[in-house]
Each structure stands twice: as structure tokens, then as C-alpha cells.
Amino acid sequence: xxxxxxxxxxxxxxxxxxxxxxxxxxxxxxxxxxxxxxxxxxxxxxxxxxxxxxxxxxxxxxxxxxxxxxxxxxxxxxxxxxxxxxxxxxxxxxxxxxxxxxxxxxxxxxxxxxxxxxxxxxxxxxxxxxxxxxxxxxxxxxxxxxxxxxxxxxxxxxxxxxxxxxxxxxxxxxxxxxxxxxxxxxxxxxxxxxxxxxxxxxxxxxxxxxxxxxxxxxxxxxxxxxxxxxxxxxxxxxxxxxxxxxxxxxxxxxxxxxxxxxxxxxxxxxxxxxxxxxxxxxxxxxxxxxxxxxxxxxxxxxxxxxxxxxxxxxxxxxxxxxxxxxxxxxxxxxxxxxxxxxxxxxxxxxxxxxxxxxxxxxxxxxxxxxxxxxxxxxxxxxxxxxxxxxxxxxxxxxxxxxxxxxxxxxxxxxxxxxxxxxxxxxxxxxxxxxxxxxxxxxxxxxxxxxxxxxxxxxxxxxxxxxxxxxxxxxxxxxxxxxxxxxxxxxxxxxxxxxxxxxxxxxxxxxxxxxxxxxxxxx
Numbered sequence: 001x002x003x004x005x006x007x008x009x010x011x012x013x014x015x016x017x018x019x020x021x022x023x024x025x026x027x028x029x030x031x032x033x034x035x036x037x038x039x040x041x042x043x044x045x046x047x048x049x050x051x052x053x054x055x056x057x058x059x060x061x062x063x064x065x066x067x068x069x070x071x072x073x074x075x076x077x078x079x080x081x082x083x084x085x086x087x088x089x090x091x092x093x094x095x096x097x098x099x100x101x102x103x104x105x106x107x108x109x110x111x112x113x114x115x116x117x118x119x120x121x122x123x124x125x126x127x128x129x130x131x132x133x134x135x136x137x138x139x140x141x142x143x144x145x146x147x148x149x150x151x152x153x154x155x156x157x158x159x160x161x162x163x164x165x166x167x168x169x170x171x172x173x174x175x176x177x178x179x180x181x182x183x184x185x186x187x188x189x190x191x192x193x194x195x196x197x198x199x200x201x202x203x204x205x206x207x208x209x210x211x212x213x214x215x216x217x218x219x220x221x222x223x224x225x226x227x228x229x230x231x232x233x234x235x236x237x238x239x240x241x242x243x244x245x246x247x248x249x250x251x252x253x254x255x256x257x258x259x260x261x262x263x264x265x266x267x268x269x270x271x272x273x274x275x276x277x278x279x280x281x282x283x284x285x286x287x288x289x290x291x292x293x294x295x296x297x298x299x300x301x302x303x304x305x306x307x308x309x310x311x312x313x314x315x316x317x318x319x320x321x322x323x324x325x326x327x328x329x330x331x332x333x334x335x336x337x338x339x340x341x342x343x344x345x346x347x348x349x350x351x352x353x354x355x356x357x358x359x360x361x362x363x364x365x366x367x368x369x370x371x372x373x374x375x376x377x378x379x380x381x382x383x384x385x386x387x388x389x390x391x392x393x394x395x396x397x398x399x400x401x402x403x404x405x406x407x408x409x410x411x412x413x414x415x416x417x418x419x420x421x422x423x424x425x426x427x428x429x430x431x432x433x434x435x436x437x438x439x440x441x442x443x444x445x446x447x448x449x450x451x452x453x454x455x456x457x458x459x460x461x462x463x464x465x466x467x468x469x470x471x472x473x474x475x476x477x478x479x480x481x482x483x484x485x486x487x488x489x490x491x492x493x494x495x496x497x498x499x500x501x502x503x504x505x506x507x508x509x510x511x512x513x514x515x516x517x518x519x520x521x522x
Contacts, residue, residue, distance in 0.1 A: 005047060005048065005051035008047035008050070008051065009044060009047060012040055012043045012044060012047060013040075015040075015043075016036055016037075016039075016040045169484050172484055172487060172488045172491075173484060173487075175491070176487045176491075179491075193350060193353045193354070212254070212255045212263050212264075212266075212267050213252050213253075213254055213255075214252065214253045214254075214255055214267055214270050214271070215251060215252055216251045216252060216253065216274070217251070218251065219250065219251060221274055222246050222253065224279050225244075225246070225253065225270070225273075225274070225279060226246060227279065227280070231281060232279050232280065232281065232284065233246070235281035235284045235285070236266065236269070236270070236284050236288075239284060239285055239288045240257075240262055240265055240266040240269065240288055241257065241259070241262045242255050242256065242257040242262050242263055242265075242266040243255075243256040243257060244256075244266070253270070255267055255270075259328075260327075260328035260329060260330065261295060261299075261325065261328040264295060264328060265288060265291050265292055265295055266288075268291045268294070268295070269284070269287045269288045269291045272287050272290075272291065273287055298324070299321060299324035299325050299327070299328075300317075300320065300321055300324055301324070302323075302324040302327050302337070303319075303320035303321055303322070303323040303324030303325075304320060304324075306323050306324070306337065306341065306366070307320060307323065307366070309341075310341065310344050310345070310362055310366060311359070311362070312344075312359070312362060312363050312366060315363075316395035316396060316397075318391075318395055319367065319370065319391065319392070319395050319397075322370040322373055322391065323337070323340070323366065323367075323370065324337075325373040326340055326369065326370070326372070326373055329372055329373055334430065336369055336372055336373070339369065339429055339430065340365070340366050340367075340368065340369055341366070342429045343365040343366070343368060343369075343422070343425045343426055343429050344362045344363075344365035344366040345362070345365075346365065346425035346428055346429060347361040347362055347364065347365035347418075347421055347422060347425045348361055348362035348365070350421050350424070350425060351418065351421055354417070354421070356417055356418065356421070357418075360398070360400060360401065360418060361404075361418050361421055361422070363397075363401055364400070364401045364404035364405060364418055364422050365422055365425055365426075367388060367392060367397070367401065367405055368385075368388065368404065368405050368408050368422050368426060369384065369388065369426075370388045370391060370392075370405075371383070371384030371385060371386065371387035371388030371389075371391065371405075372384045372388075374387060383409070383411055385405060385406050385407070385408055385409045385411050385412075386406055386411055386412075388405045388406070389402050389403075389405045389406030389412070392405050399415075399416075400416045400418050401418075403415045403416055403418075403419055404416065404418045404419040404421075404422040405422070407419045407422075407423070408422045408423045408426055409423075410423075443468075443469070446469055446501070446503060447465040447469050448465075449501060450463075450465040450469060450472050450497065450501070450507065451463040451464070451465050451472070453493060453496050453497055453500065453501070454472060454474045454493055456496075457489055457492065457493060458480070459476045459477050459480040459481040459485070459489070460474055460475075460476055460477075460489075461475050461476055461477050462474070462475040463475070469503065469507065470506070470507060470508065471507065471508040471509075471510065472493070472497070472507055472508070472509050472510070473510045473512060474489070474490075474493065474509065474510065474511045474512065475512045475513075475514070476489065476511060476512070476513050478513050478514060478515045481513055482513075483513065486511045486513045487511075489511050490509050490510070490511040493509045493511070494507070494509045497509070
């Protein structure tokens with residue numbers, strides 16, 4: 001009997017004792033004793049039945065649990081057996097693969113050994129043939145030396161010389177054809193860009209001289225300007241640095257000075273003095289000082305208006321002042337400020353056509369000639385391009401702008417694409433008809449120098465500089481110069497002109513070789 005049955009029996013015994021005690025206390029123990037025994041027996045019997053039932057249930061549950069564990073264990077065993085079989089199969093496959101690889105490698109080794117043996121045999125044959133060829137070559141060279149009467153070294157030198165001449169002529173022909181091919185496309189595109197740029201920029205410029213005419217209301221004012229014993233005119237000349245010419249020209253006085261600023265100061269001062277009527281040395285000095293201050297302010301205003309009109313921002317005040325001073329300077333009779341404005345506009349248009357920065361190009365175009373308005377005497381000795389570059393570097397301009405300013409006359413090397421644009425636009429503005437006044441002697445000397453350069457080459461019979469020095473035509477002797485040599489001569493003359501001369505625009509060199517065959521029919 002298990003623990004549950006014992007517990008139930010104990011509980012029943014306690015219950016019976018309790019009932020008996022109750023009945024004894026009430027005096028009914030005798031009557032209820034029999035019924036209590038019956039009930040106790042019934043309870044015991046029920047307890048035994050329930051205990052048996054519980055025992056059977058527990059045994060059944062234990063069997064079910066055992067069957068479940070047995071099924072799980074069988075599953076685990078089956079899985080392990082399956083994995084073992086798979087691993088055995090993989091092992092068998094790898095063993096078969098390794099055996100096949102070993103067989104293949106053994107076969108390859110055998111083939112490699114046979115090829116090595118063949119190569120050794122062929123190398124031996126090749127070495128034997130090479131020695132035979134060398135012997136034959138030496139014998140043939142000796143026979144050739146005997147036949148030609150030249151050694152191998154002499155024959156090699158002659159062959160090299162002939163090859164050099166052939167290569168040189170071929171190179172010249174190739175270079176000429178390449179240049180012509182490039183000219184067909186590059187020159188057309190360049191002309192198109194330059195022409196479009198020129199057409200989009202239109203300016204009117206007047207040639208400036210070194211004299212200004214000051215008009216008077218009457219000739220009586222001339223005496224007052226001259227003053228007693230000429231003291232007024234001497235004081236005015238001393239203060240302004242301008243030569244005042246009073247001649248028989250009616251109602252006019254001529255002011256002569258190479259410096260346009262000083263000439264403008266003198267003209268304005270004379271206008272104030274004549275209008276005021278008080279003309280004496282002290283008054284002259286006072287008026288000239290005030291006029292100089294006025295001109296300085298006007299120079300700054302001109303510079304500001306110029307940079308605003310061109311859309312240039314962030315320019316240093318000193319550079320703005322230098323731009324304003326360019327109004328009172330001229331180069332070959334061309335007003336410097338108008339020239340710089342024109343170059344700036346040309347540069348902006350050309351840079352836009354080429355896909356570059358137009359604002360940077362316009363800035364460099366405006367500042368390219370600021371070196372022509374120096375502040376001190378020592379700066380006069382520095383080339384204006386270098387001086388302008390130094391100013392631009394000093395006042396914080398970008399390296400591209402500084403290089404374009406310094407290289408527009410080839411004083412320094414061009415390092416950016418903006419530099420050649422500035423040079424080209426400067427030539428366009430300065431070389432177009434009517435832009436500048438050129439001295440006749442220097443013009444004739446330039447033409448003569450062009451012809452002299454052509455005569456410096458051999459075979460040149462005649463040379464003519466035409467089209468105002470824009471083209472040089474060279475006639476050569478057909479007996480001394482061949483067609484290939486003519487093309488080479490044209491190239492060499494153009495390079496000589498480019499390195500030895502300074503000229504606006506470009507010079508075209510044309511070499512003419514004429515061959516005449518004359519016969520007389522009788």
C-alpha cells in the first residue's frame with residue numbers, strides 16, 4: 001500500500017476517533033458505534049479503491065512518458081546515423097577526387113618532363129644554328145668590306161647620315177602637313193572667336209596729343225595771364241610743370257606737356273583764374289593746389305565708375321586710383337583707359353567663348369596696363385608689365401590675374417589660359433586700324449628689319465614686306481632651294497621673326513620658289 005493509502009487510512013482513523021469521542025460525550029456511543037464501524041469500513045474500502053485507481057493512473061502515465069522518451073531517443077539515433085552516413089559519403093567522394101587529381105598530376109608531370117626534354121633539344125639546335133649564322137654574317141661582312149672598300153663602321157656611319165637626312169626631310173614634310181591640317185581647323189575656329197569678339201565690342205576713340213588748347217573770350221586776357229614782366233605765366237608754369245605758349249593764335253592759348261594730368265590741372269586752373277579775374281602768383285598757387293585735389297578726387301571717381309561699369313568687385317583702392325589715372329595717359333596716341341576698358345570687354349567675351357571665367361579675364365584685361373602710370377621716378381625703369389604684376393601681387397590679386405598682367409608682353413612665362421587671352425585682346429585693341437598712331441621712322445625700320453631677317457638665310461633672292469608689315473614674301477633661287485627646303489625655310493624665318501622682333505598682331509611668311517623652262521622653236 002502506498003503513502004496515499006496510508007494517509008487516507010490515518011485520516012479515516014482520526015475521523016472515526018473523533019466521531020466516537022463525540023458520541024461518547026453525548027452518551028450515544030453505543031448506538032452509533034456499529035454505524036461508525038460500518039462507515040469506517042466503507043471509507044476504508046473506498047480509500048483502497050481510490051488508491052488502486054490512482055496507482056493505475058500513475059503507472060499508465062509512467063509508461064506513456066517512457067514511450068515518449070524512447071521515441072525521442074530513437075529519432076536522435078536515426079539522425080546521428082544519417083549524419084554519419086553523409087559524412088562517410090563525402091569522405092568517399094573526396095578520396096575518389098584526390099585519387100583522380102593525383103592521376104592527372106602524374107600525367108601532367110610526365111608531359112612536362114617530355115616538353116622540357118624537347119626544349120633542351122631545341123635550344124641546343126638553336127645555339128648551333130646561331131653560331132653558324134654568326135660565322136656566315138662575319139664572312140659576308142668581310143666580303144662586303146672587300147667589295148665596297150669600306151669598313152663596317154664607315155658603312156654604318158654613311159647609312160646613319162643618309163637615314164638622318166631622310167628622317168629630317170620626312171619630319172619637315174610631316175610637320176608641314178600637320179601644321180596645314182591644324183590651320184584648316186584651329187585657324188578657322190580662332191578667327192571665328194576673334195571676329196565674334198571684335199564684332200560684339202564697338203568703341204570710339206580719338207587720338208590724343210601732347211597739347212591742349214585753352215579758348216579765351218578775347219585777346220585782352222592774354223596780357224593778364226602773362227602779367228607784369230611775365231611773372232604770372234612763369235609762376236603758372238613753375239607750379240604746374242606745363243609749358244604755356246602764348247602766340248598770335250586768336251583767342252587761344254596752347255598748353256604743352258607730355259603728362260596729361262598736369263596739362264588738365266593747368267587747363268582747369270586757368271579756367272578758374274580767368275573766371276575769377278584775380279590773377280597773381282599767390283592766387284595761382286592756391287588755385288593750382290585746389291585743382292590738384294579736385295583732379296585726385298576725380299581720378300578716384302573715374303576708377304570707381306569704370307570698375308562698376310565693367311562689373312568688377314573687390315578691387316583695392318590703390319588699384320582703383322591707378323585705373324582712374326589711366327584716363328590721363330595715352331599709348332601711341334590711344335587713350336589708356338579706353339584701351340584697357342576695351343581689352344577688358346574683349347577678354348570677357350573671349351573667355352566666355354572658350355568656357356573660362358569671364359569675370360577673372362575681364363579683371364586681368366582692365367589691369368594689364370596699370371604699370372604705365374608709375375607713381376615714382378624709380379618705377380619708370382621697370383617694364384610696365386612687370387610693374388603692373390608687382391602692384392597686383394602687392395594689393396592681393398589672384399595669381400592668375402598677376403601672371404596674365406606680367407606675361408602679356410612675354411616678360412615672364414604664361415602659366416594660365418587667361419594669359420594668352422589678355423595678350424591677344426591687347427593686340428586686337430592696339431593693332432586695329434586707327435587705334436594707335438605710329439611714328440613713320442619706326443614703322444619703316446620694322447619693315448626693313450623684316451626684310452633683313454629674310455636675307456639672312458641662304459638661297460633668298462628677294463624679300464618684300466607688304467600689307468603694313470603683316471606679310472613677308474620671300475623669293476628664293478630654285479637652283480639652291482628645293483620644295484622641301486622652301487617649306488623648312490618658311491618655318492625657320494617665322495621662328496626667327498617671332499624671337500627677334502616685337503610687333504603687333506602676326507606676320508605671315510610666304511616663300512615663293514619659281515622654276516622656268518625656256519626653249520626656242522626654230
